[in-house]
Amino acid sequence: AQTVTQSQPEMSVQEAETVTLSCTYDTSESDYYLFWYKQPPSRQMILVIRQEAYKQQNATENRFSVNFQKAAKSFSLKISDSQLGDAAMYFCAYRSAVRYQGGSEKLVFGKGMKLTVNP
């Protein structure tokens, strides 16, 4: 079974600065997807960024970028120019690439990390 680990339960960052959230995962599969979800106080789950394992290039979405190290099974999220609205719980998640190897399409989440942004 796949597991996702977020070892830092909480982090804080000053507004306009950069912060990196770490995530490691364990899998025996060769093809899969990795995600970062944001959950603000409203509890809505919002997709921040997605990485496909077969793509070597790290995904980027505006101020959000990832550092995907497949061999190390590491998937960190970098938030640049942090804004007050970035304050939320952040969940790292894994999903199998079912089309190529069968298995489940469920999302497997890490325990989450609470990010505080200080003005």
Place this chain on the structure above:
Amino acid sequence: AAGVIQSPRHLIKEKRETATLKCYPIPRHDTVYWYQQGPGQDPQFLISFYEKMQSDKGSIPDRFSAQQFSDYHSELNMSSLELGDSALYFCASTQGWGRANEQFFGPGTRLTVL
């Protein structure tokens, strides 16, 4: 753009009662997933449906059942409720199976069992 609709948004029940949660996926989405998020916890997968058939099953108690209807909406039925069932229940939808499509989450139903 249309989003995933969940109803009710809040539900309060007594122990041993039953509850029904409803999920209306985004139009043309044929796949639905249910997740349970306890207080301070990460979401846990319960069950999923593709084209009205169960496609996967997670840690869903036997007291719970679910189905997907012909219009693709889904219902999660929960019986003999326990205090530990208090949680936020998310429904997510996507189009197709076996694709790299995003799962779009609904706002969740907050269930409180007293």
